[in-house]
Amino acid sequence: MTTSQLLSEPCGESPSPQVVVLFSGGLDSILAARVLQEQGLRVRCLHCYSPFFGDPDAVPRWRRQQGLDIATLDVSDAFCAMLRARPAHGFGKVMxxxxxxxxxxxxxxxxxxxxVGASCLATGEVLGQRPMSQRRDVLNAIRRDAGVADVLVRPLSARLLDPSPVELSGLVDRERLPAISGRGRREQMALARHFGLTHxxxxxxxxxxxxVENARRYWPVLSRLPQADTADFVLANLGRQFWCHVDGRDYWLAIGRNSRDNQALQAATRxxxxxxxxxxxxxPLAVGRQAAFWPEPVLAAAGALMASYSGRAVRQAADGQGVGVRAHWQTPDGPADWQGVVMPARDGLWQEPLWEPAHQEIRAEQKARLHAATGSPRREEPAGKA
Ligand code: SF4
Structure with a gap:
């Protein structure tokens, strides 16, 4: 990512921040920003987003409600690349x-x-809040592997952690930072009252x-497509998801559940x-990913499945009449289409992805990777939730 790309995202108002706070929009990241602001530091929050997390549309509201300077950064492509390569530290309880x-x-x-010329980074991480990813040893490993040991401070738990170079330099006054740990929210709520937070x-x-509801959508995308990218995971977030496997090939279909889904699907086609x-x-509208290359029986079955979600189509079929279906797509040579008459059907060719088989595949893949890395079939240790 180039500097100009980094700075192309809409930024807040602080002209020269001293601290950049990773900002999820949750209470801990708000408090991390506020305790640093209270020390007189110029703070800019950075809200990273992808198809999996983050809500850039909420940023204007957060700016208003929290009075914070918040910039956004799209990390989608890098995140998808990490998923494709598989996370070195594994998946947690879900994906x-x-x-x-x-x-x-x-x-x-x-x-x-x-x-942006800032001097340090901060996060809202709290020691021991999550059993795996916020253990002391894991926090240290994250800091080391991210290459931020010299610039990172975790203000909410600072006085329970070793002094960071940022505190030792005097930029941040360690003595005025909290010493919060564990899963409870009592101390965070007290801090929220201290700062007079209303939201x-x-x-x-x-x-x-x-x-699980989302992971069951993502796993087939990640495991069956050779190069799953941001646009694929955007599509996976939409409507009802279906996959079928015919003659050694996988086919992927999304069907809108309402007009909002249909609009989003319309926008997600490529x-x-x-x-x-x-x-x-x-x-409903359905989108067949790369359906320009589908065999006609698969396309017709997709049309029949899509039609089965229309009450009028089902009634028409009950009277013995087939239902007209169309498919349009763009190719580099121009538009193309297909038309057919189908009977609405959920006949089993297309299947909704389920979590349990996906979970078993993930576990098996992780075990195999661990085995390959260590040469012994040890029990894997999931990374856990953040
Ligand atoms: S740390 Fe875990 S829970 Fe949080 S955004 Fe990343 S993957 Fe999701």
Whole structure:
């Protein structure tokens, strides 16, 4: 990522921040920013986002509610590359690669910090808050592997951790930093009262990779596509997801559940994707990823499945009439389409991805990787939730 790319994201108002705080929008990151501001430091928050976490649309509201200077940074492509290569520290309970995620975010934050001329980085991490990724040894490993040991301070737990170079230099006054640890929120709530916060985010949520409902969508994308990218995971977030496997090839279909899904699906199509819809009556929009290359029976089955989510199409079929279906797509040579008549059907060719088989595949893959790395079939240690 170049400096100009880093600075192309909308920034806040602080002209020359001294500290860049990784900012999720959660209470801990708000408090980390506020305790540093209280010391008179110029703070800029950095909100990183991807298809899996972050909400850049919320930033204007957070700026207003919290009175903080908040910039945004899209880390999607780097995050997808990390997932494709598989996280070195493994996945947690679901599909959350928390340790690798934190390393990646801190590396990006350091580049941002240098680009804007700030002197140090901070996070809202709390010692012992998460059993795996916020243990003392893991916090130290993250700091080391991200290459930020010389510039990182974790203000909320600072007095429980070894003094960082940032504190030793005198830039941040260690004695005025909290000593929070553990999973409770009592001390954070006391700090929130101290700062007079009126908008206190509820804990948890925010990362789709920790949720089974989303992970079951992501795993087929990651494991079946040769080069899953940001646009693929954006599509995985939309509508109902279906996969089928025919003659050694995988096919992927998303079907809108409502008009909002349909609009988002419309926007998520790219060259070679088919928009599949009912020809003569209203109904959902479906997107077949790279359906320009699908065999006709697969396309027709996709049309039949999409039609099965239209009440009118199902009633029409009950009267013995087939339903007209169309598919449009763009190719480098121009637009192309397909038309057919189908009977709405959920006949089993297309399957919704389930979490349990995905989970077993993830565990087996992690075990195999660990075995290959160590030469012995030891039990793997998941990274856990952040
Ligand atoms: S839960 Fe884990 S993977 Fe998700 S954003 Fe937090 S650290 Fe990253």
């Amino acid at each position: 959350n690669p928390c340790v690798d995620c934190k390393i990646l975010l801190l590396r990006h934050a350091r580049r941002y910090m240098e680009a 206190i985010p509820t804990p948890g949520g925010g990362c789709r990779l920790t949720e 060259m070679g994707d088919a928009r599949i819809f009912l020809a003569d009556i209203p109904g």
